[in-house]
Amino acid sequence: MSAATPAAAILDEADASVLDLVDNVLNKGVIIDGEIIFGLAGVDLVYLRLSAILCAADRIFGR
């Protein structure tokens, strides 16, 4: 596995468990009411990490 990509660089053990937690709690589970409410202050690196891992890393980090 290449360590050259940003996504590879953030996939250590701690991040892997963060990924699982975030994927389950923010991405899965039944949405009651069809609407999800977050406080905006605090959408932070946790969510960005998930986006970085599950989307093309280059789009997030640039080249």
Next chain:
Amino acid sequence: MRGLYIYAVLDEAPAAALGTGVLGEPLRAVSCGTLLAVAGEIGEAPAPSLTALREHDAVIRRLADAAPAVLPARFGSVVADDAALRALILPRAATLGERLAHVRGRAQMTLRAYGHAEPTASASRTSGAAYLRDRRRTHDPRHALPALLPRLAALEPFVLDQRFEAHGTPPLLATVHHLVDRVRVHAYLDAAAAAKDGIGLRVTVSGPWAPYAFAGELPA
């Protein structure tokens, strides 16, 4: 904003204290016909910090330890009050009851497959046939990630349901969620430890989790 933050839907009262929620609020069970929802009254929308996400999962774990069937709600699921909650749950009770039956006594195990990319789900969507090919690849491990098939075969005796998703994001290539009887989780982990993967593939296993990936959408 004020509201009722929802953690999970169950079909029997948990055999333990509910505790507190993501904002430290006391939790209570709201009866919705034959079902019940565990909820807490909040005065502000919770920020999705790592601490809050862990707290949300901790509530759901506590419930899953105290009741055999739990449908986790997504973080941030808020309704106005008990009446609004019942109005949502009651008309859907039959379907939610079936989902609870499906996850009763079961837990989620999650596999993540890492490796180098192969050109599977391509960007070409110029035709309906190409779109269908991409869809099939995304959700069908036989097309999306055949290197994972030996491991999936080794785990198959333990798997009651499966969700497979290919990601176009190397090194994370795919995710698989398995629904497994709780009493077989250790045997599943043993089989996973012994399983072999195709060349160039590294697979991690996590769990048991509450059955987040098997809760589904709120039925129509």
